[in-house]
Amino acid sequence: MNKLLNYIWAGMILFSVFCAAVTGRMEPLSNAVLSGASGAVTLVLSMTGMMCAWTGLMKIADEGGLTLLLAKALNPLMRRLFPECKPGGPAVKAMCMNITANLLGLGNAATPLGIAAMQELKKNNPTQTADNSMVTFVVLNTASIQLIPTTLGILRAQYGSAAPFEILPAVWVTSVCSVIVGLTAAKLMEGLLRG
Amino acid sequence: MDKLGVFVMPAVVLCIVLFGFLRKVPVFDTFVAGAKEGLRSTVSILPSLIGLIMAVSMLSASGALDLLSSFLAPVASLIGLPKQAMPLALIRPVSGSGSTAVLTQIFYDCGPDSFVGRVASVMSGSTETTFYAIAVYFGAVGIKKTRHTIPAALTADLTVCIVSALAVRLFFT
Numbered sequence: 488m489n490k491l492l493n494y495i496w497a498g499m500i501l502f503s504v505f506c507a508a509v510t511g512r513m514e515p516l517s518n519a520v521l522s523g524a525s526g527a528v529t530l531v532l533s534m535t536g537m538m539c540a541w542t543g544l545m546k547i548a549d550e551g552g553l554t555l556l557l558a559k560a561l562n563p564l565m566r567r568l569f570p571e572c573k574p575g576g577p578a579v580k581a582m583c584m585n586i587t588a589n590l591l592g593l594g595n596a597a598t599p600l601g602i603a604a605m606q607e608l609k610k611n612n613p614t615q616t617a618d619n620s621m622v623t624f625v626v627l628n629t630a631s632i633q634l635i636p637t638t639l640g641i642l643r644a645q646y647g648s649a650a651p652f653e654i655l656p657a658v659w660v661t662s663v664c665s666v667i668v669g670l671t672a673a674k675l676m677e678g679l680l681r682g
Numbered sequence: 683m684d685k686l687g688v689f690v691m692p693a694v695v696l697c698i699v700l701f702g703f704l705r706k707v708p709v710f711d712t713f714v715a716g717a718k719e720g721l722r723s724t725v726s727i728l729p730s731l732i733g734l735i736m737a738v739s740m741l742s743a744s745g746a747l748d749l750l751s752s753f754l755a756p757v758a759s760l761i762g763l764p765k766q767a768m769p770l771a772l773i774r775p776v777s778g779s780g781s782t783a784v785l786t787q788i789f790y791d792c793g794p795d796s797f798v799g800r801v802a803s804v805m806s807g808s809t810e811t812t813f814y815a816i817a818v819y820f821g822a823v824g825i826k827k828t829r830h831t832i833p834a835a836l837t838a839d840l841t842v843c844i845v846s847a848l849a850v851r852l853f854f855t
Contacts, residue, residue, distance in 0.1 A: 491813070492777050499737040499746075507744035515743040523739030527732040530786065535724050539717035544695060546716025547702035547709050595723055602822040609823040616827040617820065622834065625819045629775075629812040629835040635694060636807035642782070643803060646789035652691050654800055657849040658807035664845045665808055669838030676830035 530645060537641045545593055557590065558583035568627075568670065569620045578607035582624055592633040601628055619677050626673045630666045634659075730779040738783040741769075747787070761840070762847045764798045766791070770805055771843050775812035775836070782806075800854060804846040809839055 507516040548554075561583045562575070572578050581604035588597035604624060612618045617625075636658060643651035702709045741747040747769060751758075754768040763771065766788060773780040785806050792798040812835045820828055 492780070495773070495776065495780070496733065496737055499741055503737070503740035503744040503746050505744075506746040506749060507740075510745050512744050516740055519739040519743035520736060523736035524732050526739065527735035527783075528728065530735070531724060531728050531731060535721065538724050539720040542720030542723075543713035543715075543717035544698045546719070547707055547712045548698045549716075550707045550712050551702040551705035553701065595719060598818065601819055605819050605823045609825075615825055617825050617829050617831060621820075621825065622829055622831045625816055625828075625831050626834045626838065628819060629810050629815045629831075630838045631808050631810045633807070635690065638782075639803055639807045640691075642786060642789065643794040643799075646786065646794045646799075648794035648799075651794070654803045654807065654850075654853075655690055657800070657804045657846070657853045660849045660852070661804050661808040661842055661845045665838045665841045668841040669834055672837040673830060673834040676834055679830060 533645055534638075534641050537644070538638070541592075541637045541641075545591060548591065549593065549596070554584065554587045554591065554593075554596075557587040561586060568623055571618065571620050572608075576607075578604060578611075578620070581607050585624075586627065586632070589628065589632050590634050592635060592637055597628075619673075622677075623670065623673050626669050627666070630669050631662055632666060633662075727779060731782060734777065734780045734783040735786065738780075738787050742787050742791070761844050763843055764801055764847070766798045767802050767805060767847075770802050771839075774805065774809050775839055776814075778811040778814065781811075797850065797854075800850045801847050804849055805842055808842045808846060812836065812839055 503516060507513050558580070562579070565572075565579050565583060566574050569579065569582070572582075581600060585597055585600040585604050588594075588600055601624075605621065608618070608621050608624070612621070635652075635655070639654075639658075640651040643654070699709060702712065738747070741750070751765045751768055754772075755765040758765040758768045770781060770784045770788065773784055785802055788802045789799055794800070794803065816828060816831055816835065820826075820831070
């Protein structure tokens with residue numbers, strides 16, 4: 488996937504220069520190169536304080552056992568989502584931890600937990616073709632189920648939003664719709680693509 | 683209804699600190715350790731953000747971003763999105779830093795509290811970097827055939843594009 492980004496990035500720059508040449512906007516373009524690069528640094532630096540405060544708070548919640556508590560609460564739901572997996576087995580446990588970390592927005596923790604879950608699922612699947620549980624689990628990870636999208640709120644605050652977190656209810660409604668549609672689509676397509 | 687979001691942040695901070703304290707977590711030490719991790723990850727995203735924000739600024743300054751938005755306007759109106767949000771819809775599944783760059787450009791051009799700014803916010807908050815997640819998770823265990831993963835994940839992303847504008851209209855009238 489990183490390969491694709493190489494093409495996109497090169498394409499963005501080539502297309503910009505081409506457009507600027509055609510429309511005679513070379514001067515704003517040359518300013519944009521400088522201001523874009525330095526603007527990125529300013530943006531990240533000004534966000535750093537709030538980002539660190541948030542990861543610090545989430546570390547407290549995690550050490551207090553919030554992740555484990557929530558992971559247990561997810562068990563009944565897991566039975567429905569992953570009927571092929573043994574309830575309470577190592578694969579289900581790892582998936583619960585990954586889903587909880589995603590809910591809490593612990594991105595750094597969620598990815599290794601998710602990979603651990605995939606390795607557990609792989610133990611029952613010697614082939615190179617994904618099974619239904621794997622697909623459902625990955626589809627769940629491609630949708631955002633983060634309860635409080637902190638980075639988004641901080642970005643909104645940086646650009647002068649009067650109430651950076653006022654979009655939360657709209658985000659929740661949209662996330663729930665997308666997760667339901669994604670999981671339903673995954674279930675419905677199970678029979679179509681057998682690999 | 684839009685006032686609801688304002689209470690979320692203070693309530694969450696209070697609950698976390700109280701929860702940690704009651705569970706006998708050394709709250710300040712833990713906070714510092716967590717902040718250190720946050721600092722590390724913020725620094726690690728900086729290089730890719732510099733590259734992508736530079737590229738998006740160039741797209742914007744050259745008029746290419748407007749051209750792209752206008753070109754995609756028919757698709758945008760078909761799914762009910764403001765046309766300025768279309769570049770975000772395209773890059774969101776592919777690159778996290780890239781979508782941050784496009785999002786900040788939208789905030790800069792239209793403001794975070796405009797209709798476009800809010801729709802773009804909801805789109806960013808409700809989606810993940812789809813192709814990256816698929817590559818990481820299947821790549822980690824050597825799965826070559828992903829079967830219906832990509833169609834199902836993209837269906838979910840399309841749902842976000844359609845619902846985000848509706849949700850913004852619903853919550854901010």
